Amino acid sequence: MRRPLDPLRSIKIKLGAVIVAAVAVTLVVFTIGVRFDIPTIVLGLIAGSLSLTMIQFLARGMTSPLREMASAAAAMAEGDYSRRVTETSRDEVGELARAFNLMAAELSETDRIRRDLVANVSHDLRTPLSSLRATLENVIDGVTQPDQKSLAAMLAQVDRLGALVTQLLELSRLESGSIPFEPVELELDSVILASVRELGPDAERVDVAMPRSNLRVNGDPERMHRVLANLLHNALRHSPAQEHVSVKASSQGNSVVIEVADRGPGLDPGEETKVFERFYRGDSARSGDEGGAGLGLAIARWIVDLHGGSIRAERNEPSGCRMVVTLPMT
Ligand SMILES: Nc1ncnc2c1ncn2[C@@H]1O[C@H](COP(=O)(O)OP(=O)(O)OP(=O)(O)O)[C@@H](O)[C@H]1O
Numbered sequence: 407m408r409r410p411l412d413p414l415r416s417i418k419i420k421l422g423a424v425i426v427a428a429v430a431v432t433l434v435v436f437t438i439g440v441r442f443d444i445p446t447i448v449l450g451l452i453a454g455s456l457s458l459t460m461i462q463f464l465a466r467g468m469t470s471p472l473r474e475m476a477s478a479a480a481a482m483a484e485g486d487y488s489r490r491v492t493e494t495s496r497d498e499v500g501e502l503a504r505a506f507n508l509m510a511a512e513l514s515e516t517d518r519i520r521r522d523l524v525a526n527v528s529h530d531l532r533t534p535l536s537s538l539r540a541t542l543e544n545v546i547d548g549v550t551q552p553d554q555k556s557l558a559a560m561l562a563q564v565d566r567l568g569a570l571v572t573q574l575l576e577l578s579r580l581e582s583g584s585i586p587f588e589p590v591e592l593e594l595d596s597v598i599l600a601s602v603r604e605l606g607p608d609a610e611r612v613d614v615a616m617p618r619s620n621l622r623v624n625g626d627p628e629r630m631h632r633v634l635a636n637l638l639h640n641a642l643r644h645s646p647a648q649e650h651v652s653v654k655a656s657s658q659g660n661s662v663v664i665e666v667a668d669r670g671p672g673l674d675p676g677e678e679t680k681v682f683e684r685f686y687r688g689d690s691a692r693s694g695d696e697g698g699a700g701l702g703l704a705i706a707r708w709i710v711d712l713h714g715g716s717i718r719a720e721r722n723e724p725s726g727c728r729m730v731v732t733l734p735m736t
């Protein structure tokens with residue numbers, strides 16, 4: 407609900423307006439009263455009560471947002487982030503109310519992410535654990551033999567658990583800033599070639615194109631390597647078998663652009679930003695057995711942000727997905 411003094415931009419002006427109005431009322435009462443010979447004491451009482459009523463009307467709501475904030479803050483301390491305060495006034499209290507509402511929205515979003523995180527982590531840890539447990543039970547009960555095949559299946563589940571825990575640790579370390587970020591001058595071609603080499607037999611499926619060989623960026627070698635490894639793993643995983651993926655590095659103005667492209671099914675429309683969210687997995691990744699945890703791109707985005715760059719996903723014509731990383735050039 408709007409209040410009479412809401413359009414005024416400062417508390418000082420509002421107080422001034424209230425005082426001027428009170429003085430005006432007093433003057434009017436005295437001018438009229440003197441003409442009718444009313445005793446001064448009575449005039450004083452009338453003027454006083456009229457002024458008080460008017461102040462009550464004009465100043466209505468000047469401090470109520472403060473009271474609202476105090477009670478909303480108390481609710482927040484108890485874990486209720488849904489409360490918002492009135493922010494119609496344009497003065498300092500209104501500004502404070504707007505900042506308060508913004509903070510409440512941020513906190514509520516952080517709280518939602520934290521809840522999702524716990525739910526997702528528990529789910530992702532439980533799935534491989536239950537399947538491991540089922541296989542072990544079968545072996546113990548003699549339903550299956552502890553042969554090469556069942557042991558390999560168990561190892562795969564253990565690997566999955568291990569990878570998930572490693573990624574979670576990495577993400578939490580990145581977010582808490584507990585690992586210092588110490589950028590050094592990096593030669594991009596050696597970082598890219600090293601990441602490709604590490605793919606083992608899959609390295610044969612990666613075509614590297616670097617028109618300029620002396621591209622340099624300021625970065626943390628381990629982390630840059632992580633970004634490339636995550637993008638390459640995704641590209642290879644989503645490509646049809648034997649199909650090649652391509653890595654290209656080039657300079658554009660003051661930036662270095664790294665592109666990893668594949669000829670897989672690509673992303674669905676609207677997925678381009680979602681894939682960078684923690685635990686987001688496309689339908690195929692969620693249903694498939696070898697799908698990851700949905701953390702690879704979230705980690706990549708974190709690292710690229712840390713380097714002052716940006717990452718985006720786009721369509722690779724005629725088909726597939728292209729991840730574009732832009733970093734400031736040294
Ligand atoms: N090159 C790609 N082609 C098609 N879809 C992709 C590609 N890269 C990522 N995606 C989609 O984005 C989702 C999120 O990717 P992300 O790397 O974050 O997780 P993930 O690969 O499922 O698991 P993780 O990387 O943690 O092992 C994937 O599940 C997939 O649906």
Ligand SMILES: [Mg+2]
Pocket residue numbers: 636639640698701702703
């Ligand atoms: Mg991935």
